[in-house]
Amino acid sequence: MQNLCVFRGRALLTRWTLGFTDTCTMRKGSCCMFTSGVIGAVLLIMGTGLFVSGLFQTLIHNKLKGEITLTEGSKIFATWKNPPPPVYMEFFIFNVTNPDQFLKGEAKPHVTTMGPYTYREFRPKHNVSFVHNGTKVAAYTKKIFVFEPEKSVGDPNVDLVTTVNIPAVAVINRLKGAGFWVASGISMYMGSIGTTMFMTHTVQELLWGFKDPLLTRLKTIKPETDEYFGLMLHKNSSDDGEFVYHTGEQNYLDFGRIYTWKGEKMVSFWKTNQSNMINGTDGSSFHPFLTKEERLNVFTPDLCRSIHMRFEKEVELKGIPAYRFTPPRDTLASGKNNPENEGFCVTPKKCLDDGVLDVSVCRKGAPVVVSFPHFHLGDEKYAQAIDGISPVHEHHQTFLDLNPTMGVPVRAMKRAQFNIHLERVSGFPLTRNLNNTIFPILFLNESVVIDDASAARIQKLLLIVTLVSRFPLILVAMGVILLLVSIILAIRFYQNKPSAKKDTSYVPVSAKVDDQDEKNGTFIGMTPVDKS
Numbered sequence: 001m002q003n004l005c006v007f008r009g010r011a012l013l014t015r016w017t018l019g020f021t022d023t024c025t026m027r028k029g030s031c032c033m034f035t036s037g038v039i040g041a042v043l044l045i046m047g048t049g050l051f052v053s054g055l056f057q058t059l060i061h062n063k064l065k066g067e068i069t070l071t072e073g074s075k076i077f078a079t080w081k082n083p084p085p086p087v088y089m090e091f092f093i094f095n096v097t098n099p100d101q102f103l104k105g106e107a108k109p110h111v112t113t114m115g116p117y118t119y120r121e122f123r124p125k126h127n128v129s130f131v132h133n134g135t136k137v138a139a140y141t142k143k144i145f146v147f148e149p150e151k152s153v154g155d156p157n158v159d160l161v162t163t164v165n166i167p168a169v170a171v172i173n174r175l176k177g178a179g180f181w182v183a184s185g186i187s188m189y190m191g192s193i194g195t196t197m198f199m200t201h202t203v204q205e206l207l208w209g210f211k212d213p214l215l216t217r218l219k220t221i222k223p224e225t226d227e228y229f230g231l232m233l234h235k236n237s238s239d240d241g242e243f244v245y246h247t248g249e250q251n252y253l254d255f256g257r258i259y260t261w262k263g264e265k266m267v268s269f270w271k272t273n274q275s276n277m278i279n280g281t282d283g284s285s286f287h288p289f290l291t292k293e294e295r296l297n298v299f300t301p302d303l304c305r306s307i308h309m310r311f312e313k314e315v316e317l318k319g320i321p322a323y324r325f326t327p328p329r330d331t332l333a334s335g336k337n338n339p340e341n342e343g344f345c346v347t348p349k350k351c352l353d354d355g356v357l358d359v360s361v362c363r364k365g366a367p368v369v370v371s372f373p374h375f376h377l378g379d380e381k382y383a384q385a386i387d388g389i390s391p392v393h394e395h396h397q398t399f400l401d402l403n404p405t406m407g408v409p410v411r412a413m414k415r416a417q418f419n420i421h422l423e424r425v426s427g428f429p430l431t432r433n434l435n436n437t438i439f440p441i442l443f444l445n446e447s448v449v450i451d452d453a454s455a456a457r458i459q460k461l462l463l464i465v466t467l468v469s470r471f472p473l474i475l476v477a478m479g480v481i482l483l484l485v486s487i488i489l490a491i492r493f494y495q496n497k498p499s500a501k502k503d504t505s506y507v508p509v510s511a512k513v514d515d516q517d518e519k520n521g522t523f524i525g526m527t528p529v530d531k532s
């Protein structure tokens, strides 16, 4: 029975307890009891100490914080420069089916959704250079859109859509308050070329541009006018200007945070310094060790502002745990419901309500209003004003699933809607029956899911992080097991004390080591086999 107490460290341990060697060979039970007890206690104390001090956790966390930086040659830097997972941009366009009734003021506009028209997006960074002694990195992100017929409902060159005549509305909006005679002149000209409040174009034209007769005419008066109009005009193969990012070398919390955009630390579109702040990253990377309490900031040039996101729930994708962050209601709330947003209303007394953002200030005066699709998180009146609009949280929310340890996005869905603000403008009979309406044009879903190769690499890294930071607990567990063993042995030893001395059939341990080892060294085989 004593021979059951065999474990790999035995030889070493007997050497440690040299003085007891004699006793050991004579009284195996007490020796095993003693050594396993001592080692158990040592492991327990060491493990607890390491666990309490958090040494291993700190070590691995510091290692990660050091790795997750934008430095030349690092893996992170390579994927940052040329992101491997495919990004898809899906467009869903609202087709107006009753434009005439709406214009006469007889009915609410009725829209149907056409889509998706899907484009694969490539986003290589170029002109990447380190500045400020390598603590910051400057780069341009080019976006290239390539049509994906298999993921689309139809051919954008063929499908026709009826929507608001945005160039006309933009021109009218610009001439607001320009005086009766100017307005009448332009209005008459518009009538002569047959301009109406709605236009029908192919999806391709609406997105990527067409030559507009009104703009062409305007160009003869104001040469800097672009005679082309399109919602994504000039967006293919172009960039949003220069970004300078923190590399995260000095502080891991700064990883990927924007330092300047187009050379400025703030934008200048809005009314207050608070709303002009460029907060957070560009949404493609986040610092490691995210917490659920964190307010994540993202700056989007499309919106000309920063928005924030909050933890919603825990999710998992491709075996990687993630936190889902999503913009809460107060992100796009009006100034009266969220004082932080007061600066986004540039024209006093004409402030919009919750869930819509007037971005005309950064769209050359075109009355563009952005929101979440179907006015999700917006004031109910906006959705109620349009037939065919009904927000659903799951379908229309924007979210980011981030692995909290690494800060890596495993899935992202950026959903936004473009609208045009329609209202009556004096001097323009075309707008006579218009009610103040935020008119939806299209919404988009820009999504990305981590590729399998990156997912596998992250899984491996996460496993290493877990193992290393749990190492003290493994020591504690081993210590507890050894202590239990020594207690069991102690009980056995004292129970069998009288017979122990008579036990003369002692076989040297070495003779039995092998078959004991084959029982894979666990202590489970310690049931009283030799009891007979």
Ligand SMILES: *[C@@H]1O[C@H](CO)[C@@H](O)[C@H](O)[C@H]1NC(C)=O
Residues within 6 Å of the ligand: 095, 096, 097, 098, 099, 112, 114, 159, 160, 161, 162
């Ligand atoms: C869009 O609406 C028009 C009517 O305004 C209709 O003729 C056309 O078929 C619609 N297109 C689609 C793709 O539903």
Ligand SMILES: *[C@@H]1O[C@H](CO)[C@@H](O)[C@H](O)[C@H]1NC(C)=O
Residues within 6 Å of the ligand: 105, 106, 107, 108, 435
């Ligand atoms: C426009 O607004 C007026 C008053 O606010 C309302 O009576 C009318 O029904 C509205 N028209 C439409 C088409 O919604």
Ligand SMILES: *[C@@H]1O[C@H](CO)[C@@H](O)[C@H](O)[C@H]1NC(C)=O
Residues within 6 Å of the ligand: 127, 140
């Ligand atoms: C990028 O670099 C190229 C050459 O290295 C230069 O010609 C070009 O002007 C740069 N682009 C920008 C936007 O700085």
Ligand SMILES: *[C@@H]1O[C@H](CO)[C@@H](O)[C@H](O)[C@H]1NC(C)=O
Residues within 6 Å of the ligand: 132, 133
């Ligand atoms: C870069 O580092 C050098 C030496 O460490 C220092 O003298 C210089 O001021 C630093 N420059 C910037 C822009 O931080």
Ligand SMILES: *[C@@H]1O[C@H](CO)[C@@H](O)[C@H](O)[C@H]1NC(C)=O
Residues within 6 Å of the ligand: 144, 145, 146, 147, 208, 236, 237
């Ligand atoms: C964008 O440009 C690329 C080449 O630069 C071209 O292959 C692609 O078809 C263009 N996409 C669209 C939507 O025009």
Ligand SMILES: *[C@@H]1O[C@H](CO)[C@@H](O)[C@H](O)[C@H]1NC(C)=O
Residues within 6 Å of the ligand: 273
């Ligand atoms: C806004 O910031 C600028 C410089 O950053 C400062 O000069 C100005 O006083 C600030 N304005 C307000 C209202 O705080």
Ligand SMILES: *[C@@H]1O[C@H](CO)[C@@H](O)[C@H](O)[C@H]1NC(C)=O
Residues within 6 Å of the ligand: 274, 275, 276, 277, 278, 279, 305, 306, 307, 308, 340
């Ligand atoms: C930027 O962050 C500050 C707090 O750090 C906040 O007060 C401000 O409202 C934020 N601005 C935007 C536009 O999100």
Ligand SMILES: *[C@@H]1O[C@H](CO)[C@@H](O)[C@H](O)[C@H]1NC(C)=O
Residues within 6 Å of the ligand: 088, 090, 394, 395, 396, 445, 447
């Ligand atoms: C993007 O969002 C739309 C609207 O909810 C949805 O129909 C579409 O399936 C989404 N795309 C992806 C790739 O999930």
